Amino acid sequence: MIIDVHGHLCASPKLYAWFTLLLASRATYGTPPPPFSDDELLSLPETRRNLEAIDAAGTDVQLISPRPFTMFHAEKPGRVAHRWNEGVNAYIAQLxxxxxxxxxxxxxxxxxxxEPIATSLPELERCIKEYGFVGCLLDPDPGEGDNQTPALGDEYWYPLYEKLCELDVPAHVHSTGNQHGRGSYSTHFIDEESxxxxxxxxxxxxxxxxxxxxIVSHGGGSVPYQVGRWRAERLHPVIAKNVAxxxxxxxxxxxxxxxxVIHSKDSLALLIKLVGSDRVVFGTENPGSGTALNPETGRSFDDIKFLLEQVEGLTELDLANIYENNARRLFPGLKAKGGAPASVADAGKYLSAANARQGIGM
Structure with missing residues (x-):
C-alpha cells in the first residue's frame, strides 16, 4: 500500500468565487461557503483531477490539504484567513x-x-475531532517574508506543540506565499524549511x-545537502536554558x-542515507509544481515512485517504511482505515454513478 502524505486540493471555482466575496467585504459579513451535494462534488472536474493524479502516482491514499499559496495568512484583517481556511477545511472534509x-x-x-498561534487551535481541534483529519499544515512564516514571526524553536509556538501532542497528530511544515521575501516563491519553501x-x-x-x-516538506530544504556545514557548527552540545x-x-x-518531494533520484538517495528510511515518508505534492516532464526519464517530475525504485540498495523494508509504515506511525488516525483500500475501483464506480445521475460523461 502507498500512502502519499503530501497532496493538495483541486477545488471548484465556486469555492474561489466565495473567497472574492470574503476579500471584498474583508469577511465582515457571515456569507457561508457554497454548498455542494455529494454527487456534485464527485462529478467536478477538479475532483477527477485529484483522483487522476493519485492514480497516476500509484497512490492508494493521499493526505490532502489546502494549496499553501492560497491560504492567505498575510491578508488583513486576520478574520479573512480564519473564514477562508475554515471553508476550505470543510470542503476537504466533505471530499x-x-x-x-x-x-x-x-x-x-x-x-x-x-496573531498568537493560539488563535489557530480551535480550528485544529475541530478538524481533528469533528472531521476526522489526521494532521495539519504548519506555516513557519505567515507574514510571507516580513521577518516578524518567531522561528519554530521559539516559545511562541508552544501552545500549538502542546495541542499537537495532546491530539497525537503531526504538523507538516510548509510555507505559503512570499510577498516580502527576497527569493522567489519556490526558493522561499527551501529557505523556510531549512x-x-x-x-x-x-x-x-x-x-x-x-x-x-x-514532517518537513521537500526533503528538508537545503539542510540534508549542506549537512557538513551544520555538523561543523555542532562542535559542542546545544545548550537551551541551561539544559544540554x-x-x-x-x-x-x-x-x-x-x-x-525533491524530484531527484540522487537527492532521494542522499536523504535516505542521511536520516534513514524510518524517517522518510512518501509524498508527491501531485498535482503541484513538478508536473512538467523530466527529459531524462520521459516521465513527470512528480513520478516519485519511479525515482525511488531507481535508488540502489533500498531493501523491501526500506520501501515499506517509506510507502506506508512511517505514515501509519505518524498518523494514528489512518489506522482506522484498516488495510489496503479496495476502493481504487470502487471510487471510480461511485464517480461514474454520480456522473450518470448528473448526465455527465467520463
Missing amino acids: CRVLPDRFAGICGLPQPAG LAILSLVNSRVFLDFPKLKI LNESFDESLRRLYYDT
Whole structure:
C-alpha cells in the first residue's frame, strides 16, 4: 500500500468565487461557503483531477490539504484567513467523507500574521475531532517574508506543540506565499524549511515536547545537502536554558521526518542515507509544481515512485517504511482505515454513478 502524505486540493471555482466575496467585504459579513451535494462534488472536474493524479502516482491514499499559496495568512484583517481556511477545511472534509478510502484530511491552520498561534487551535481541534483529519499544515512564516514571526524553536509556538501532542497528530511544515521575501516563491519553501529544521534542532523544543511529530516538506530544504556545514557548527552540545542536548547534529535530524518531494533520484538517495528510511515518508505534492516532464526519464517530475525504485540498495523494508509504515506511525488516525483500500475501483464506480445521475460523461 502507498500512502502519499503530501497532496493538495483541486477545488471548484465556486469555492474561489466565495473567497472574492470574503476579500471584498474583508469577511465582515457571515456569507457561508457554497454548498455542494455529494454527487456534485464527485462529478467536478477538479475532483477527477485529484483522483487522476493519485492514480497516476500509484497512490492508494493521499493526505490532502489546502494549496499553501492560497491560504492567505498575510491578508488583513486576520478574520479573512480564519473564514477562508475554515471553508476550505470543510470542503476537504466533505471530499474525504465521500471518498474515504482515497483521501484523508490535513487541516489548513488559519494563521493570520501577527496573531498568537493560539488563535489557530480551535480550528485544529475541530478538524481533528469533528472531521476526522489526521494532521495539519504548519506555516513557519505567515507574514510571507516580513521577518516578524518567531522561528519554530521559539516559545511562541508552544501552545500549538502542546495541542499537537495532546491530539497525537503531526504538523507538516510548509510555507505559503512570499510577498516580502527576497527569493522567489519556490526558493522561499527551501529557505523556510531549512530555517525550520535548524531552529527546531538547535532549541529545547524536543526536550519540552519529546512526543512532538514534525514532517518537513521537500526533503528538508537545503539542510540534508549542506549537512557538513551544520555538523561543523555542532562542535559542542546545544545548550537551551541551561539544559544540554547531548547529541550529534545527525542524531538531531532524526527527531524529524522528511517527505520525498525533491524530484531527484540522487537527492532521494542522499536523504535516505542521511536520516534513514524510518524517517522518510512518501509524498508527491501531485498535482503541484513538478508536473512538467523530466527529459531524462520521459516521465513527470512528480513520478516519485519511479525515482525511488531507481535508488540502489533500498531493501523491501526500506520501501515499506517509506510507502506506508512511517505514515501509519505518524498518523494514528489512518489506522482506522484498516488495510489496503479496495476502493481504487470502487471510487471510480461511485464517480461514474454520480456522473450518470448528473448526465455527465467520463
